[in-house]
Amino acid sequence: MIKLQIIGNLGKDCIVKEINGKHVINFSVAHTERFKDSQGNQKEKTTWVECAYWTDRTAIAPYLVKGTSVYAEGAPEADPYTNKEGQASATLRMRVQNIQLLSSNREQGSNQGNVSNAGITTKPIVKTEPDNTPVPVDDLPF
Numbered sequence: 001m002i003k004l005q006i007i008g009n010l011g012k013d014c015i016v017k018e019i020n021g022k023h024v025i026n027f028s029v030a031h032t033e034r035f036k037d038s039q040g041n042q043k044e045k046t047t048w049v050e051c052a053y054w055t056d057r058t059a060i061a062p063y064l065v066k067g068t069s070v071y072a073e074g075a076p077e078a079d080p081y082t083n084k085e086g087q088a089s090a091t092l093r094m095r096v097q098n099i100q101l102l103s104s105n106r107e108q109g110s111n112q113g114n115v116s117n118a119g120i121t122t123k124p125i126v127k128t129e130p131d132n133t134p135v136p137v138d139d140l141p142f
Contacts, residue, residue, distance in 0.1 A: 004076035004094050006031055006049050007069070007102070014064035025053040027064050029072060049076075053096035060099065069102040 008031035015026045032046045051072055064070070074096040083089045 002076060003073055004049070005071070005073040006094070007071045008032075008049070010064060010066055010068045010070065011048065012066050014061055016058055016061045022054060023056060023058050025055065025058060025061050025064065027051050027053075029070060047092065050091060050093045051096050052093070053099060060101070063101055071100040071102055072096050073098050 006029050008029040011028045011030050013027075017024050017026065029049045029051055030046050031049075032044055034042065034044050037043050049072075051074070053072075072094065074094045077093050077095070078090040079093060080088060080090045
């Protein structure tokens with residue numbers, strides 16, 4: 001198995017779709033690497049990963065907004081294409097198996113939880129009352 005792990009920021013708000021009775025959360029993550037070239041000049045290289053998270057647990061979706069820092073891991077794939085200049089290029093995609101929110105635009109630096117396809121959570125994303133009524137997002141303690 002090949003596994004891709006990325007820590008980065010969402011480039012835009014996620015999109016939740018239902019396909020054949022299953023939910024998929026689509027989002028893109030950018031990771032920017034800063035380094036010095038051989039002449040000592042500061043350089044930046046940003047890598048984008050298009051992510052698809054197939055899950056029944058869509059409660060994480062409201063937290064996947066532009067600027068949110070996330071850790072995601074899953075199976076990678078590259079889709080080749082020819083860009084506008086006629087050069088060969090590729091889109092890096094990942095089928096997400098685990099995702100962890102590292103921070104959000106609302107509260108930078110807070111650890112907001114971990115969700116996986118196996119349903120394992122280290123902190124709840126959305127609490128429910130004893131009768132399974134969801135608590136509004138504004139009432140969450142984090």
